[in-house]
Structure formats: C-alpha cells, structure tokens
Amino acid sequence: MPFNILIVDDHPMTVDSYVNLLSDESFSAVEPLFIKSYNCETAYKEIRSLKKQNIPIDFAILDVSLPAYQQQNISNGIDLATLIKETHPGCKILLLTMHTEIFIVNRVIEEICPQGFISKSEVNFESFPAICKKILSGKIIYSDEIIKSQKKLAQRNFDWGEYDSQILNLLSQGIKMIDIPNHIPLSLSSIEKRKAIIKNHFLLEKGGDIELINKIKQLGFL
Known part of the structure; x- marks a missing residue:
C-alpha cells in the first residue's frame, strides 16, 4: 500500500x-x-x-x-x-x-x-x-x-477560545453585534467584552470592525 x-x-x-x-x-x-x-x-x-x-x-x-x-x-x-x-x-x-x-x-x-x-x-x-x-x-x-x-x-494570560473565532467569523460575514447572540450561546455584553479584548490585542484599540477584520484576514484567521 x-x-x-x-x-x-x-x-x-x-x-x-x-x-x-x-x-x-x-x-x-x-x-x-x-x-x-x-x-x-x-x-x-x-x-x-x-x-x-x-x-x-x-x-x-x-x-x-x-x-x-x-x-x-x-x-x-x-x-x-x-x-x-x-x-x-x-x-x-x-x-x-x-x-x-x-x-x-x-x-x-x-x-x-x-x-x-x-x-x-x-x-x-x-x-x-x-x-x-x-x-x-x-x-x-x-x-x-x-x-x-x-x-x-x-505571559499575556490571554485565553483565545472557539467563541472568539466564531465572533470574528460572524463579523466578517456582516452579522451585526446585536444579532451575534442568536448564533452563539453568549450574552451581548460577553460578546462585546471579548471583541474589545481582541481589538486591543490586534489593533491596540485603534480602528473599527472593518480594520479589525482586515487585520485578522491579513494574519490568516479568516
């Protein structure tokens, strides 16, 4: 064989x-x-x-x-x-x-x-x-x-999980933040907190969702 x-x-x-x-x-x-x-x-x-x-x-x-x-x-x-x-x-x-x-x-x-x-x-x-x-x-x-x-x-004690990947993927599809709880079992406040942490690490809080998604795609996440 x-x-x-x-x-x-x-x-x-x-x-x-x-x-x-x-x-x-x-x-x-x-x-x-x-x-x-x-x-x-x-x-x-x-x-x-x-x-x-x-x-x-x-x-x-x-x-x-x-x-x-x-x-x-x-x-x-x-x-x-x-x-x-x-x-x-x-x-x-x-x-x-x-x-x-x-x-x-x-x-x-x-x-x-x-x-x-x-x-x-x-x-x-x-x-x-x-x-x-x-x-x-x-x-x-x-x-x-x-x-x-x-x-x-x-060292950064940053715990990247499956929900973080799902949030980014949904954002890249044009799903609005307010609708993301319909797709994953998290509250809107939890999702917003996760996105804020991601944004801080990727963009140092500079830029919006479009810049965040572009950065993520550039790095091979999406």
Missing part, C-alpha cells in the same frame, strides 16, 4: 520542492505517493474524494495561509487540518506558517494539536526532510518561533 502524502501550498514551486526533498530514498523505505494542491478548494475535494474511496492520507503538509473555499467555509490550512482530523484521523499533520502571532499559534495548538508546527523562516532544504522524518517517527516538532509565541501568550 502506498504512503500517501498530501501537500498544500499556494506556491507550486514550494510544493515541488517539498516533493523533491521527500522523494529521496533516504527519507522513507516506502515509496510515497504525493497528492498536490494549491488552494483550499482543490484540497477539500481531494480530502473528501479520498475518504469516499477509503484511501487514507498518511501525512499532510499544509501552509496556513491559502486561497479560501468560501462555499465550504474553508478559509485556510487550519480549516483543512480540522477536516483531515475528522476524515483521516490517522494522518500526521505538519502546518507551516509565515505568521507566528500568538493568536494564530494558540488557535492551531488548541484546535488542531498538530504533530508539527513550523515557522517557514526557520526551515530550509536540509532541515525540512529531517523534521518530517521525526514527525513520522512519532515525535512532536514545534519550531523555536512557535514556542516563543506560546510563551508570549502565557
């Missing part, structure tokens, strides 16, 4: 580089079968198609920032990782990101708890296959920048 590796990145050259690095005989005794994708839509369809065929994904390498698939509410690599965990529970997941802001790092670790989470600025042609081999051997690998972000979050 082939060893199926899903690689999703919006830069085809990056995808091809990963394939070349993981095609070396020294990487795996089993010849890998690569499934390449460059956006959330094609990746979503591949993941679903493989599930229907009872074909497992053994290893997934996902960029966090990807072109979204709005029809299925798949906005980034984090959402793809959630889908993979649901449909291919035996898959080991490596997420790569250019953004190591504490909110993104905490969301990934809390929601996905991936086997690997790496800042792209800390990986090169030599270290990448070594990281992948360690993950496949059962180790959990987080890069230094990711660990630093975790420490910053602990």
Whole structure:
C-alpha cells in the first residue's frame, strides 16, 4: 500500500520542492505517493474524494495561509487540518506558517494539536526532510518561533477560545453585534467584552470592525 502524502501550498514551486526533498530514498523505505494542491478548494475535494474511496492520507503538509473555499467555509490550512482530523484521523499533520502571532499559534495548538508546527523562516532544504522524518517517527516538532509565541501568550494570560473565532467569523460575514447572540450561546455584553479584548490585542484599540477584520484576514484567521 502506498504512503500517501498530501501537500498544500499556494506556491507550486514550494510544493515541488517539498516533493523533491521527500522523494529521496533516504527519507522513507516506502515509496510515497504525493497528492498536490494549491488552494483550499482543490484540497477539500481531494480530502473528501479520498475518504469516499477509503484511501487514507498518511501525512499532510499544509501552509496556513491559502486561497479560501468560501462555499465550504474553508478559509485556510487550519480549516483543512480540522477536516483531515475528522476524515483521516490517522494522518500526521505538519502546518507551516509565515505568521507566528500568538493568536494564530494558540488557535492551531488548541484546535488542531498538530504533530508539527513550523515557522517557514526557520526551515530550509536540509532541515525540512529531517523534521518530517521525526514527525513520522512519532515525535512532536514545534519550531523555536512557535514556542516563543506560546510563551508570549502565557505571559499575556490571554485565553483565545472557539467563541472568539466564531465572533470574528460572524463579523466578517456582516452579522451585526446585536444579532451575534442568536448564533452563539453568549450574552451581548460577553460578546462585546471579548471583541474589545481582541481589538486591543490586534489593533491596540485603534480602528473599527472593518480594520479589525482586515487585520485578522491579513494574519490568516479568516
């Protein structure tokens, strides 16, 4: 049975580089079968198609920032990782990101708890296959920048939760604050407090909802 590796990145050259690095005989005794994708839509369809065929994904390498698939509410690599965990529970997941802001790092670790989470600025042609081999051997690998972000979050004592993500998502859809309690089980005052905290951390209280959503999208949350 082939060893199926899903690689999703919006830069085809990056995808091809990963394939070349993981095609070396020294990487795996089993010849890998690569499934390449460059956006959330094609990746979503591949993941679903493989599930229907009872074909497992053994290893997934996902960029966090990807072109979204709005029809299925798949906005980034984090959402793809959630889908993979649901449909291919035996898959080991490596997420790569250019953004190591504490909110993104905490969301990934809390929601996905991936086997690997790496800042792209800390990986090169030599270290990448070594990281992948360690993950496949059962180790959990987080890069230094990711660990630093975790420490910053602990120092700030800011607890980012699922409701915070839902509030941001609803705001981005144009849902008014007064109507958000109809979508999540929180009071309007609780929602306003959460939004104020988010706004303080993202914008230092400067700007409105539009600026907040734009900043969040820039950082890969939506």
